[in-house]
Amino acid sequence: MQNKSTEITVGMFVAAGIAALFMLAMKVSNLAEFTDETGYQVIAEFENIGGLKVRSPVTMAGVRVGRVADISLSSENYTAQVTINLYGKFDKIPTDTSASIYTAGLLGEQYISFEAGAEEEFLQNGDVIDLTQPALVLEQVIGQFLFSKAEGE
Amino acid sequence: MIGAIRSLGRWGLGVLERLGRGHLFLLQILSGVPGLFTRFSLVIQQLYSVGVLSAFLILISGLFVGMVLSLQGYNTLVDFGAEESLGVLVSLSLVRELGPVVSGLLFAGRAGSALTAEIGLMKSTEQLSGMEMMAVDPIRRVIAPRFLAGVISMPLLAAIFSAVGILGGFLVGHGLLGVDDGAFWSQMQVKTDWYDDVINGVIKSVVFGFVVTWIALFEGYDATPTSEGVGRATTRTVVHSAFAILGLDFVLTALMFGEE
Amino acid sequence: MPLIKIRDLHFSRGNSVIFEGVNIDIYRGKITAIMGPSGTGKTTLLRLIGGQLRPDRGTIEVDGQNVHQLSRKELYELRKRMGMLFQSGALLTDLTVFDNVAFPMREHTKLPESMIRDLVLMKLQAVGLRCARDLMPSELSGGMARRVALARAVALDPMMIMYDEPFTGQDPISMGTLVNLIDRMNDAMGLTSIVVSHDVIETAEIANYIYLLSGGKVIEKGSPIQLKHSSSLWVQQFMQGLPDGPVPFHYPGDAFADDLLNPEVTT
Ligand SMILES: Nc1ncnc2c1ncn2[C@@H]1O[C@H](COP(=O)(O)OP(=O)(O)OP(=O)(O)O)[C@@H](O)[C@H]1O
Ligand SMILES: [Mg+2]
Numbered sequence: 001m002q003n004k005s006t007e008i009t010v011g012m013f014v015a016a017g018i019a020a021l022f023m024l025a026m027k028v029s030n031l032a033e034f035t036d037e038t039g040y041q042v043i044a045e046f047e048n049i050g051g052l053k054v055r056s057p058v059t060m061a062g063v064r065v066g067r068v069a070d071i072s073l074s075s076e077n078y079t080a081q082v083t084i085n086l087y088g089k090f091d092k093i094p095t096d097t098s099a100s101i102y103t104a105g106l107l108g109e110q111y112i113s114f115e116a117g118a119e120e121e122f123l124q125n126g127d128v129i130d131l132t133q134p135a136l137v138l139e140q141v142i143g144q145f146l147f148s149k150a151e152g153e
Numbered sequence: 154m155i156g157a158i159r160s161l162g163r164w165g166l167g168v169l170e171r172l173g174r175g176h177l178f179l180l181q182i183l184s185g186v187p188g189l190f191t192r193f194s195l196v197i198q199q200l201y202s203v204g205v206l207s208a209f210l211i212l213i214s215g216l217f218v219g220m221v222l223s224l225q226g227y228n229t230l231v232d233f234g235a236e237e238s239l240g241v242l243v244s245l246s247l248v249r250e251l252g253p254v255v256s257g258l259l260f261a262g263r264a265g266s267a268l269t270a271e272i273g274l275m276k277s278t279e280q281l282s283g284m285e286m287m288a289v290d291p292i293r294r295v296i297a298p299r300f301l302a303g304v305i306s307m308p309l310l311a312a313i314f315s316a317v318g319i320l321g322g323f324l325v326g327h328g329l330l331g332v333d334d335g336a337f338w339s340q341m342q343v344k345t346d347w348y349d350d351v352i353n354g355v356i357k358s359v360v361f362g363f364v365v366t367w368i369a370l371f372e373g374y375d376a377t378p379t380s381e382g383v384g385r386a387t388t389r390t391v392v393h394s395a396f397a398i399l400g401l402d403f404v405l406t407a408l409m410f411g412e413e
Numbered sequence: 414m415p416l417i418k419i420r421d422l423h424f425s426r427g428n429s430v431i432f433e434g435v436n437i438d439i440y441r442g443k444i445t446a447i448m449g450p451s452g453t454g455k456t457t458l459l460r461l462i463g464g465q466l467r468p469d470r471g472t473i474e475v476d477g478q479n480v481h482q483l484s485r486k487e488l489y490e491l492r493k494r495m496g497m498l499f500q501s502g503a504l505l506t507d508l509t510v511f512d513n514v515a516f517p518m519r520e521h522t523k524l525p526e527s528m529i530r531d532l533v534l535m536k537l538q539a540v541g542l543r544c545a546r547d548l549m550p551s552e553l554s555g556g557m558a559r560r561v562a563l564a565r566a567v568a569l570d571p572m573m574i575m576y577d578e579p580f581t582g583q584d585p586i587s588m589g590t591l592v593n594l595i596d597r598m599n600d601a602m603g604l605t606s607i608v609v610s611h612d613v614i615e616t617a618e619i620a621n622y623i624y625l626l627s628g629g630k631v632i633e634k635g636s637p638i639q640l641k642h643s644s645s646l647w648v649q650q651f652m653q654g655l656p657d658g659p660v661p662f663h664y665p666g667d668a669f670a671d672d673l674l675n676p677e678v679t680t
Contacts, residue, residue, distance in 0.1 A: 006201045013205045017309025020316035024351045027338065028244050028319055031347035055346075275506075283503030286463050287517045287565075288492035294520070 039088040040125035041069060044099045044112070049080045050135025051110045052101055058084050060114040065090040068112065084112065086123070094119040098131035110135060175371045178292075182370070185290070185297035195298040196305075203299065203366075204306030207263045211256050211310045212317055215247075218255060219318030222246055223325040227332070239332050240341030243322035244315075248345060248354045249410070252315035254402050257361035260307055261394035265369035268299055269390040272373025273383035281374075296374065300366050307362020308355050315354065353409045360401060365394045416441045416476055416573060416605050417462060423470035424454070424461060431457055433629040435471075439573075444599050444606040446616045448651070449626035455609040456500055458626075459575045462607075463497060464488050476572070493521055496566035496574040500581075502558040504550040510537070510561050511546040517568045536564040539594060541587070555582040560591070567598065573605040574598075580612045588612075592619055613652055617641075625651060 025031040046052075049071065058066040066086035074081050086093070096117030103110050123129075189196055226242040272295070275281050281291040319341075326332040345351065369390045376386035417439035424432040431454040439445045447455050460466045462473055464480045473480045475491060483491065504513050514533045518524060524532075537543040540560040550558060559582060566574055579595065580588050596619045599606050610616045617623070617637040625633040625640070625648060633640060633648045640648055649655070 007197060009205050010197050010200045013200065013208055013306075014309065016208070017312050020309070020312035021351075021355070023316045023319075024248060024312060025347060028248065028316075028341055029345040029347040029351045030342050031351075057343075278506065279499050279501050279503040280505055282460075282465060283497075283499055283505075285465060286492060286495070286497040286499075287520070288489040289517070289520050290489070 039066065039086050040091075040123075042084050042086060042123050042125075042127045042129055044082045044084060044129040044132050045074065046080045046082060046099075046101065046132050046134050048134040048137065049082060049110075050101055050103075050137055052080075052082065052112070052135065053109075056109065056111050058086070058112040058114065060090070060093070060116065065093070065114065082112070084129075091122060093123045095121045095123055095127065096131065097123065097129060098133065099129050100133035101135035103136070171375070174375065175367070178371050178374065179367055181292045182297050182300050182367075185293035186301055188293060189297055189301055195294070196301050199298045199302035200306060203264045203268070203302045204309065207260055207306065207310060208313065210259055210263055211314050214255065214259055215252075215314035215317035216321040218251055218314075219243060219247065219321030219323075220325045222251075222318070223322035223330070226322075227326060227330050236330075236332050237336035237340055238344075239326045239330075240319075240323070240337035240339075241344040243326070244319055244341045244345045245350060247315040247318045247322075248350050250354075250402070250406075252311045252318065253354050253357035253361055254398060256311045256314040257307065257358065257365060257398045258395055260303075260310060260362070261365045261369070261391055261398065264303065264306070265365050265390050265394050266387045268303070268366065268369040269373040269376070269387045270383055272296070272299075272370060273376035273378070273386050276374065276376060277378035277380070277383060296370050300370060303366025303369075304359065304362045307365070308358040311354065311358035311361075349410070353405075356409075357402065357405050360405065361398050364397045364401065368393050368397060414477075415439055417607075418474040419462075419471070420473075421471035422461070422468050422473065424457065424466070424468050426457075430629055432468075435626070435629070435631055437624055437631065439605060439607060440622070441605050442599070442603060443621040444595070444608060444619050446608045446610060446620035446623045447626060448610065448613070448616065448623060449632075450651075451611070453626045454629070455626065456577055459497065459577055459607070459609065462575065463492065463495060493569060494572045496569070496571040498559070498562050498566045498574065498576045498579055500577040502550075502555075502562040504553075504558055504562055504565075506550050508550075509546065510542065510548050510550070510553070513550065513561060514565045514568055517565065521569060532568070533564075536568060537561075539598075540564045541590065556584065556587060559583070560587070563591075563594075567602070570602060571604070573607070575607045575609070577609050578611070579608065580610055580615055588615065595619060613654060617652075 052068060052071065054068055054071055056068045057064050058068065066084050068082055069085040070083035072081045072083075073079075084099075093114065094117040096119040098115045098117065100113050100115065101110055102113050117131075222243050223239060226239055226246075227236055230236045230238055230242065272281075275291075275295065281295065284291045284294060323334070323337060326337055327334045372386040372390045372393070373383075376382045415438040417437070419435060419437040422432045422435040422437075424430075435458075437447075447458065449455055457466065461468055462475065462480065464483070467481055475495070478487070478491060480488070480491070504510075505516065508516065511533055514536055515529050518529050518532065522529075534543055534546070537546055540563055542557060542560055542564070545553070545557065545561075550561070553561065559579060563576075563579065566576075576595065579591055583591060592615045595606060595608065598604055599619075608616060608620060617640075620637055623635065623637055623640055624631055627647070633643055633645055635643070640652055643649065643652075
């Protein structure tokens with residue numbers, strides 16, 4: 001009744017489908033990065049985060065050390081509260097590290113870059129980063145440039 | 154005037170009645186699905202005729218769609234000096250949209266029409282009613298395994314379509330157009346999200362598989378038992394499936410990617 | 414007490430009335446024939462007995478159970494004890510002859526494969542098609558398909574079998590064998606048989622009792638001998654296959670001879 005070659009080809013078909021899904025998971029999408037997302041969280045307050053999004057990368061000297069986990073607005077002083085998830089293996093980041101928001105390329109996506117400080121103590125879960133530099137908003141920059149040009153003349 | 158209104162009413166009632174029967178039919182199928190897990194060989198046979206026999210078509214179509222996407226995308230991106238984003242363009246278009254939709258349409262044409270014709274013919278040659286008289290429920294024995302096989306096959310086919318398409322896009326992008334392979338893959342990885350893009354695409358393909366198989370089986374089961382009736386039912390399967398896929402794709406896309 | 418008791422059966426399809434007040438008793442261990450002109454609803458009657466169609470009025474009892482008041486599960490249990498030979502054979506076209514006969518056994522019993530093989534070969538031997546077991550239904554002639562369907566109908570050793578035109582499409586030899594087979598099976602297996610047929614001579618040979626249906630009613634009933642000597646012209650015409658009588662073959666009009674001899678006569 002049940003044809004053996006039918007079973008084999010069906011098995012191959014299912015395996016191919018699962019392999020395709022696996023490829024989509026590991027090679028095409030960022031699922032591989034979820035695995036090392038355990039670590040610790042710190043909070044940074046920014047005046048303006050520009051186009052920063054949840055899951056934007058956080059880098060230090062160009063090396064990815066974590067991701068943005070959450071963004072909220074502080075109701076006291078109207079600053080952006082950015083919760084950053086740092087990977088567990090980067091546990092020697094000084095407490096006086098400063099965080100800036102940069103843009104990858106002229107129109108690329110925005111990310112947070114850490115600049116290491118000199119403190120002997122390291123960031124712990126729940127710490128707050130005080131030294132922050134807001135995102136550069138292109139319209140503002142152009143506006144300032146035009147303004148200063150006009151003044152100079 | 155009155156006649157026109159009356160025929161409109163009759164048409165509307167007919168549509169409603171068919172919809173009702175279709176849903177009852179679905180309930181009957183679903184109640185037959187749990188029993189299949191003790192007789193999985195029935196489903197395996199159908200996985201062969203519904204899935205394996207569609208795989209080749211999906212494979213080839215996926216490859217070419219990916220290659221064309223890559224060619225077209227490159228020509229646009231290169232004007233902005235953004236050809237590194239070619240990988241992203243190919244992967245997002247395939248994983249989110251083209252994978253589920255195009256493989257769904259191909260599935261409806263290849264497997265859906267075959268299912269309708271098969272069931273319709275079984276009905277017109279009294280095989281279904283013969284089974285009933287042998288105390289074998291044709292919905293459980295014949296329809297439900299085909300339904301489950303369709304629902305399982307479709308996401309696998311869509312995944313194969315997308316994966317092969319991305320490979321095709323890479324072959325053209327890297328091999329023919331000279332896009333840096335590191336940039337191709339790494340940009341793709343950064344911008345393609347597992348949950349938002351891949352999983353949502355898989356959900357779409359499951360929904361399409363469900364709906365197409367349901368339509369195909371219902372059209373066959375409800376067909377007028379003549380050769381003309383079965384022919385018409387087969388056509389209806391392909392047309393209705395295409396409408397259902399495109400309509401549902403819009404709704405699902407709005408739900409999934411709408412609020413960001 | 415009859416095995417099947419049909420009382421006051423009414424059934425219609427759309428506007429056409431098929432049965433109006435039919436009463437039939439079918440006794441255990443007997444062969445009962447149902448005869449009637451084409452399109453009177455003989456197949457419909459069998460489907461009503463099998464519970465595939467629902468009467469508009471009246472009751473059908475099989476083995477003491479009212480077929481149309483059973484739950485789905487009870488109805489399926491009852492059907493396991495009913496065999497039915499479809500007019501078209503209704504073989505499953507994607508299975509071989511062997512698998513077709515084995516189908517009800519595999520669906521309803523947990524018999525080991527070796528035993529199923531023996532049983533299937535036995536049934537196929539009885540209909541003379543043991544060596545055709547590896548053919549597909551599309552490779553069979555109409556008559557052969559009917560015989561495979563017969564083997565399948567008795568696969569589960571039912572208490573009764575309904576034969577819908579078992580003799581059509583059979584050559585004289587296999588027709589003789591089939592008539593014989595139905596008769597023998599009825600005796601040997603203690604079956605109750607209902608035979609729907611147009612073949613008056615063959616049917617009269619084996620039937621214990623005959624019902625004649627026409628126009629939605631039972632026209633006549635009785636043993637073959639009683640029917641042969643029936644005074645009703647209608648019955649005489651049907652039983653002897655006369656071309657004209659109360660059931661007209663010709664469209665009403667002048668006699669043929671008159672037409673030929675008097676070409677100028679027009680009425
Ligand atoms: N599915 C159906 N829909 C509508 N009418 C039907 C259907 N099936 C049968 N009929 C009608 O019911 C009547 C009885 O049909 P049935 O098949 O029972 O006749 P029958 O006595 O078996 O004839 P035959 O000896 O030619 O097989 C016919 O007049 C037919 O037109
Ligand atoms: Mg008939």
